[in-house]
Amino acid sequence: MTLTPLPLTVSILSVVNRVNGKLVALKVIRLQEEEGTPFTAIREASLLKGLKHANIVLLHDIIHTKETLTLVFEYVHTDLCQYMDKHPVGLHPDNVKLFLFQMLRGLSYIHRRYILHRDLKPQNLLISDTGELKLADFGLARAKSVPSHTYSNEVVTLWYRPPDVLLGSTDYSTCLDMWGVGCIFVEMIQGVAAFPGMKDIQDQLERIFLVLGTPSEDMWPGISSLPHFKPGRSVCGFLVQSIQLHNRLFDNHLTGLGYVDHAEDLASKFLQCFPKNRLSAQTALNHEYFSDLPPRLWELQDMSSIFTVPNVKLQAESGDSIQVCAQRNSHGKASSDSKH
Known part of the structure; x- marks a missing residue:
């Protein structure tokens, strides 16, 4: 052969x-x-x-x-996936906040330039020895301003892929990246993936709708026109669930968020099934979740690190600092092995 x-x-x-x-x-x-x-x-x-x-x-x-x-x-020492592997019960809440703030800074920057990343996942978020988080692996990135309004739906690793793309949507914008932000935010807090599908797209959708409720045309205008939506019955066989049940399922399945001030509210605004309801990166930076950070962070120039602001630093994770973690993983990672 x-x-x-x-x-x-x-x-x-x-x-x-x-x-x-x-x-x-x-x-x-x-x-x-x-x-x-x-x-x-x-x-x-x-x-x-x-x-x-x-x-x-x-x-x-x-x-x-x-x-x-x-x-x-x-050269960047490690990535968020490796960092979380070192701390499987979830990261220090202060570190989650600083990592998320940096992720949103980077995304706000590219989104203002009409660029989508399209493959957000922990492996594509590099972390330097000082704790600086950097978006990487732009092999799937795409400028929105191209003539066509249609993009491939074979993007984003399954666990971080939004339901609209799973259902076959090829017409999306920055909201594609923001679903991934929500998934990674939850994973940093609770130590396990928000929606760890084990089989295929169908399984991934079921895991999402089990937590967030199965959307209807009323909740998600246009869902019935998506290629993989099955008319005449609920998506994936689930009954359409009420908002009250949605909130209870969110509380029960996405554990740990309730212990961090405003984290659950922010996560719920990222993890919206209807794409247009997802919070933008720029708006998210002004969410109350970040209200205890120094005001100077919002005044930084693009090339300035958040760690140039006094008193902004990472906390030790379970007795182990990021410097130690970085030394153990110092094999150089400029990009992940994501599917292009």
Whole structure:
């Protein structure tokens, strides 16, 4: 049997920059001659080149040869997935707040530029040795301002994929990313994924609707026109549930949120089945959940870290600081192995 080689192979390496002696991370994409440069790599490079923000991984350079396309990124020690693996019962509430604030800063920046990330998940949120969170892996990112209003629905890792995309919607905006924010927010607090589907899209939808209630046309205008919606019966066989039951299920399934002031309210505004009801990144930054943070955080320039503000720092997690965690995971990660 003859195996057909994949059109590209991606490798992640860490090397020392000879100019300044600092580590950089290389994303090496090996090209097949007959295929040329893959459009996902071109898209990632072109988008990242124009993004300059403290909470977005910095692309230093692009090296293009006949055999490879190499993206040279700043070196970042670990990612949120690895960090949470070290602390499986949930993160310190203060650290959750600082990570979420940084995530929203980065998303607000790209959303203002009409760019969607489209693959938000803990593996694509890098964390530096100082606790700075950076959006990474823009291989699935897409500028909204292209002529077509239709996008692929084969985006976002299943656990972080919103119900509208699961039901086949290909017409979406920044609200796609905001569902992922809600899922990651819950996961940071409670230590387990909000909707950990184990089988397929159907299973993922069932897990979401078990917690949030099965939407109807009244609750979600336009749901009946989505490709995977089954007319004449409720989605996934669930009965349409009342708002009161929805709230009780939310409380029972998404544990831990009630112990953090305003966390449950914020999470519920991200995790809205109807896309247009989801809170935007910019609006979320002004939610009461962040009211105890220093006001100077809202005055920072794009390239300024939140840790330049006095008294803003991460708390030790179960006796282990992020510096220790970073040293244990210092294998250089510029991007995850997400499906492009």
